[in-house]
Amino acid sequence: MGAAETVRDLLAEHGRTYADEAGITLRDKPAPLYQLLVLTLLSSARISADIAVASAAELFHAGWRTPERMRAATWQQRVDALGRGGYRRYDESTSTQLEKNADFLLTRHHGDLRRIRPGRDGSVDDLVAALTDFPRIGPTGAGIFCREVQVVWPEVGPYFDDRALGSARELGLPADPERLASLAPRGRVADLAAALVRAG
Template sequence: MDDTLREEQKLTARAVLAREGRGFAEEIGLGRTNNPASLFGLLVAAVVVAPRGEAREAARAAHEVANRWHTATDLAAASERDVAGELGAAVEGVDRGDGDDSASGAAATLVGLATALVETWGGDLRALREKAGQDPDRERALLTDLPGVDDAVADVFLREVQVLWDEVAPFADDRALRAAAALGLGESAEDLARYGAQPEKIGRLAGALARIDVEGSHDEVRHAAAS
């Protein structure tokens, strides 16, 4: 950690990581490996959870889909009905919309995304990264060209993938930065990098802060830091 950080900030950051330190991807059983299946799993998870506030039920549903259909090619060949069955009540139970966020709507989105990913990038997001020249802005632009991927989805994906794609780091989405500001840890991704400059550490801290924002567990973190 940066030596200029206050002791209170260091203790708070440690409390954040102690509470949520596994990170979003690991919590729902997704590997973090720079291969087509792992990257596709992260993108599937981002598409499912981003519009639903990263609710745990939606995250588990995303894992079920990625666990059954490991690659974009697999999911592109799946029936929307089967995919909706895997998403099931977990997505319905945290529905944030008027029907478009239902399991059937989410299934159609995922199958369409998988199909486009196969057709455009051979099912391999590493090809997208190469085409972008490892430029984070270009990576975001190419991601949001895919159906079902808006800026909110790209935020979740980039937050998680910075552990693997180090050009993305430091990156923190709005949820992570809200929690960071509330806890006195800073207001930017660059501020978070002061707690550990390696992409893995930044990714873990940003993911942990995003989950704290979702859960509203700021007071629990403050209590743990003060103990």
Template sequence: MNRIKTLCSSFPLYSKDIGIDLTIPSGRFKWFLASILFGARISKRIAMKTSRTFEKYDVLSPEKILDAGWDELVRILDEGGYVRYDFSTATKLLNIMKELKEKYGSLEKLHAQSGNTEELKIKLMEFKGIGEVTSQIFLRELRRVWKIDVPVSNKAAEMAERMNIDLEEFEGEELTRVEDALVKFYLRYGKKGKRTENPAEGYLYGV
């Protein structure tokens, strides 16, 4: 298990990277917002910086996002480096928050009204602009807090197979830590075409 500890310590949870406490409702909404930013085809560094920029201006609730309006959201996104998708993301955020408020009242109520993980995922993906990738990013880090059963992502499963890691040995928060680490490892070392050899060699085995 030493290699698992090495992997997880080297690649911590995305929510930990940006200092989000998932045990409180405000933290879960911050993670929801961050997941939307992470879900685009943009670098994780820019998504993290933009998430912190929303925190800098305390635009961290559906109400504050709606009150900020399109122009201010574009400004925040641009300051965070989210220039490539600034206009479309500002529009997407306003639409999602408006629908969230009108249909459920809050993110916590959306969760409370979901009978199981699949229903929760369906509700999330009914928001225009939230697809498979964003819902997976958001839900996997909430396994323990919301006690939900989220399938492991394809990237993590592929990396686990290449590293001979049996994901059946993990559950809850531990599974989340391992999955996040595998995804990060995949994105840094394991994408097809980046390296020809097994990316696990030399990193996890001390070679």
């Protein structure tokens, strides 16, 4: 099977971003970008992606789609929502981290992640560095955020984190981001990155 066919099959089977699966309509606006940050925080723990997505959806269903609302929720309310999503192993510490994360965003960036968006001359490395300043977001989490945000911040792309590139190698696809992106239909690089992570 050629590279084009492999990509076509990947997208047919797994081609949906995690943000989309969590019910986030990603736009270059403060609330959906914050929701992606929440999903990133949840995905940064040693827990399955499905549980992270389900738990993010529970938090958003409870109405905590902005840092102000997340911070205003009680610790126990957040724990209960995480539990409903299946996020039980880390629910108590994560509830605390969600509050710290929201507080950091409000204090440092006035609640708006667009303040860390790379400019035309900006570096993705600078974005990763800004993201890892957030409580509980490490390099892996920053990679998840970059992988998903390229849908609305095209200057971040083509972005494939280490897990996506490892999966590409295993499938015989190019491990060079530019070459790999060239195999994706227009506008579907983030879908391909997510599909590679799922396939891996």
